[in-house]
Amino acid sequence: MLSGLKAPAPDKILALTQMFREDPRDAKIDLGVGVYRTPEGVTPVMRAVKAAEKRIWDEQTTKSYTGLAGDPAYARGLAGMILGEGIDPGRTAAIATPGGTGAVRQAFELVKAHGRADATVWVSDPTWPNHITILRHMEMPTRTYRYFDDATCKVDVEGMLADLAEVAEGDIVLLHGCCHNPTGANLTAADWTRVADLLAERGATPMIDIAYQGFGDGLDADAAGTRLLAERLPEVLIAASCSKNFGIYRERAGLLLTVSDASEAGTVQLVLNALNRANYSFPPDHGPRIVATILGDADLRADWQAELEETRLSMLALRRQLADELRQRTNSSRYDFIADHRGMFSRLGASPDEVAKMREDFGIYMVGDSRLNIAGLNADTVPVLARAIAQTCA
Numbered sequence: 001m002l003s004g005l006k007a008p009a010p011d012k013i014l015a016l017t018q019m020f021r022e023d024p025r026d027a028k029i030d031l032g033v034g035v036y037r038t039p040e041g042v043t044p045v046m047r048a049v050k051a052a053e054k055r056i057w058d059e060q061t062t063k064s065y066t067g068l069a070g071d072p073a074y075a076r077g078l079a080g081m082i083l084g085e086g087i088d089p090g091r092t093a094a095i096a097t098p099g100g101t102g103a104v105r106q107a108f109e110l111v112k113a114h115g116r117a118d119a120t121v122w123v124s125d126p127t128w129p130n131h132i133t134i135l136r137h138m139e140m141p142t143r144t145y146r147y148f149d150d151a152t153c154k155v156d157v158e159g160m161l162a163d164l165a166e167v168a169e170g171d172i173v174l175l176h177g178c179c180h181n182p183t184g185a186n187l188t189a190a191d192w193t194r195v196a197d198l199l200a201e202r203g204a205t206p207m208i209d210i211a212y213q214g215f216g217d218g219l220d221a222d223a224a225g226t227r228l229l230a231e232r233l234p235e236v237l238i239a240a241s242c243s244k245n246f247g248i249y250r251e252r253a254g255l256l257l258t259v260s261d262a263s264e265a266g267t268v269q270l271v272l273n274a275l276n277r278a279n280y281s282f283p284p285d286h287g288p289r290i291v292a293t294i295l296g297d298a299d300l301r302a303d304w305q306a307e308l309e310e311t312r313l314s315m316l317a318l319r320r321q322l323a324d325e326l327r328q329r330t331n332s333s334r335y336d337f338i339a340d341h342r343g344m345f346s347r348l349g350a351s352p353d354e355v356a357k358m359r360e361d362f363g364i365y366m367v368g369d370s371r372l373n374i375a376g377l378n379a380d381t382v383p384v385l386a387r388a389i390a391q392t393c394a
Helices: 012-022 047-059 072-083 099-114 129-137 157-164 189-202 224-232 262-279 286-295 298-330 352-362 381-392
Strands: 092-098 121-125 142-146 172-176 205-210 236-241 253-259 345-347 371-373
Touching: 047 286, 047 298, 072 092, 072 224, 072 236, 072 253, 072 286, 092 099, 092 262, 099 129, 099 205, 099 236, 099 253, 099 262, 121 129, 121 157, 129 142, 142 157, 157 189, 189 205, 189 224, 205 224, 224 236, 253 262, 253 286, 286 298, 298 381, 352 381
Parallel strands: 121 142, 121 172, 172 205, 205 236
Antiparallel strands: 092 253, 236 253, 345 371
């Protein structure tokens, strides 16, 4: 059997990372992989994370399994951070998962196993490539809806709503809660209201991937769209990640959170537990326990939020600097959108050939669709990137 296997196509982002590592130039810049870095190029361990790990080290007496759903304190803490106080906890059910990717996968498993057999999953064009990879692997019906206007570098709201007007009852609409990956262009509060109205009218269920809460406009502002849908609609699926906002990428701390009628939430929880049992049994605990420790302690939580805010503001400052540099170098407002986008990513609108030329001529590595990781820059490399863009892009 193994001798007949065919090698899968390489992951483009991972392949780009390997190319960067093999490039001997000292002045190369990695804007591909989606991790936060300090100006020194380090992805730090947050202060509160270190303190929480020390506390766990001192106090933990066992490494036995947690429950199938994971640590209840983790689910409560993260659900509260995402949904705020407007949702009755009795309407929710949740399971810890191996990272946000695990939450996405388990959400699709829930739809496939317990939803309508013919339900279509609608995804934005563009979206995080792994959404498509997972859906294709699971052989689930998918359709795309317009999202990003390449000409304006803004959300194509009218195109989005026109496409979603075709969703059928029971379909799943995958939305990015904030800091859209790969474009950085977000829905406004008014846009979220229109989306909620449309989904309610069509009887579709939103699935929200919220991987960057706190990286855009703040913890509460970044969750506003998710909270609106949870308040307005009878059912919502939420795939959350702690990789970015807690900086615990390798600990793989994710959560699949559902909102439904309170009379059904208990059954939903049992189904979610069974999904964990069938896929990987008991979920990882170390990362979720770090998060639960931080969210459950007022001092640790305050310190974590302060450092997260520093991280958010540093990315906004880099966006503003890059937009200003490009305005000066191109003598145009063409790239002003970079300052308006939020989160780690923006998509420049450069062609694949222009992206390749910037890599070859300047040692600047970004994904082929011109998605760049703002957090891979610092004050010294922003002018280098601006010069490369100005000299390369038509």
